[in-house]
Amino acid sequence: MLDLKQLGQKAGAAARSLATVPREQKDTALYAIADALLSEQEDILTANRADVAEAQENGLSEALIDRLTLTPERLANIAADTRKVAELPDPVGEEFDARTLENGLRVCKRRTPLGVLGVIYESRPNVTIDIAALALKSGNAVILRGGKETLRSNKALIKAVQRGLEEADLPGDSVQYIDDPDRRYVLELLRLHEYVDMIIPRGGAGLHQFCRENATVPVITGGVGVCHLFVDASADLDRALDVLQNAKVQRPSVCNALDTALIHRAIAADFLPRLADRLAQDGVRFKADEEALAILEAASNGRWQVEPAGPGDWDTEWLSLVLGIKVVGGLEEAIEHIQAHSTGHSDGILTQDQMHADRFVDRVDSAAVYVNASTRFTDGAQFGLGAEVAISTQKLHARGPMALRELTTYKWIIIGDGHVRA
């Protein structure tokens, strides 16, 4: 039986060490972890084969099995990503908002690690290394809890992490893994507020909801994206086709993929058949409101599949080659639909009208608001952050892609000369 309180205490002690470790030592650990992933490749792949075999016996889907499978090439990529994290700037120690008050007190904020992160994720073993690397680089200790399907793989990966920590003379408790698949430990982790500073769930809507409902530790919720693009009457329609296709089909299983296209009535009769024709070539099926349905059915000739959208469909994250389509009277109706149905992840407008673009950006309150671009860009690497821990759709602390800086907090430092308050 695991004592999570003890895990928490050990993580806290490690975090206190990590908080002031120089960048070089953290980077040494990251390079050593990358090396260990390769030198221990046989152990890791053997463990992973056992996980994959069990998953096959248990009848997991091909897609899930693919997600948990490691290959020499995938492992090499994970090692390369770890080296890339070492090359990123260290966010810790930066001082900002400095000023001298009228009474002579010097005040500034200094960026510091959050302390201890708790990360709960599903079956991808690459997340184990990814998160361990980002936590280390930002000076945080981390307690990991991966899916039970990858337990053997994760234990082998953690061994490599431990070797890297040892080589850099960093505390082994910096990265701990909950290796008992009993779900009670997830619950315990969520309530470990005495030791854990932030919980990051990496998974579907169910996991996020479970964390929000049960955590006493602050949780970063996100990951669920019902994403919209509004094609305005003035849009460049050729480019709009490219953007909609990219947003829908480039990787339909992820949270920033397009779910609902809102089409301005003035262009619907002309544009909708072109859109359907283009996306049907990639296998997309359509759920249309009454008005779009009439246009699409009349023009189909069997070239695409369309059916009436049900009431819950506007709130559905498809994660597949399905697209909701709705005709709207104009900008205001599009904004209202988005305000009612967006999960606040990524929403955009395609328009040549600057006033419409401005109004859309002002009124749509999502983590990422786009003008004339695909929603697929909502990603830490794409936004130039060099990494991504999670995508937040809540408003506290960080919104949208979170990287190293979002794994830090700050402390106020106040320097006086015997100052007392009047």
Next chain:
Amino acid sequence: MLDLKQLGQKAGAAARSLATVPREQKDTALYAIADALLSEQEDILTANRADVAEAQENGLSEALIDRLTLTPERLANIAADTRKVAELPDPVGEEFDARTLENGLRVCKRRTPLGVLGVIYESRPNVTIDIAALALKSGNAVILRGGKETLRSNKALIKAVQRGLEEADLPGDSVQYIDDPDRRYVLELLRLHEYVDMIIPRGGAGLHQFCRENATVPVITGGVGVCHLFVDASADLDRALDVLQNAKVQRPSVCNALDTALIHRAIAADFLPRLADRLAQDGVRFKADEEALAILEAASNGRWQVEPAGPGDWDTEWLSLVLGIKVVGGLEEAIEHIQAHSTGHSDGILTQDQMHADRFVDRVDSAAVYVNASTRFTDGAQFGLGAEVAISTQKLHARGPMALRELTTYKWIIIGDGHVRA
């Protein structure tokens, strides 16, 4: 019976309007609220007298009754504070972290209101106006829940707020008050994550714990400060006396007041009697560890009251004229004591040794870390923020004093020209 979901929906609609209201309109509302507080003074004071009378019947303590009492002078101060909020800069709309990516996408962050705040507070009626003003200024809607002892006063104050909102043509639902004292509504508010973006508890440790345990909405916890000052061997001892006195007695009932003084062994025999002598004049009593106790008892001559510190005393926020005193062997022992017992609010070192100051600031992980100054400065107004909503002792979102900027989040804005992800 109140329908909190409906309150939430109305707050959400108001928040969508407030998010893009120009600064002038918000300031007009704030000035109008200040005016209404004065023009409706009679109604407000009458309501408050009824609250005070009931509190006296119920045998509330003098201190509590003082906190809930309004006078013409106090009301004038509240009105003046509201005008001051109008004069503060508007945090909303600022754009930052702008860059153009290699692919030509233009990315920036824009500061936006959080949306809907839920604020749960105890008996001070001034908080009602204070929070309403700061929420409005930062473009947020707010749902308020004050203590039942001030229900009549708060309802009268809210009437003045409503008048101000109306005069500025802002939605009345921008500021709503839960006027049913049933505690179930606190619980419902804490779980209204569909509509509320942040909960701010303003009260003691019990309230903060209740919120953390029960909320599904993100909570800003804080307000509890077990604060330390370490007097190093090299400290300027005359100034140290001033600072310790200020930190302990200037306002002992608040969270940034001093709770434990850690004294370097090298100066203890000399400094402790001077400290006790000075603070005893203000009525301070002492809880001392064995070593300090021996020194203080030997030198007392009845001039001060000292007793042995019990094991729980190092984790006690005194909120009164009691001071814990402990002798430590040096900087490291002081840091270890603080790491073990601080609530992460405000801790400081008094020293002339720059290396010791630096090490203390590096190692002590509190919201505010002081060198040669009183802990009493941890306050939004003192830090030059112009206001204060709360003091956070957690690490997400904001740490230490929170003002207008800490009531905002940001959205990413991405401007392209038909960009698609490769």
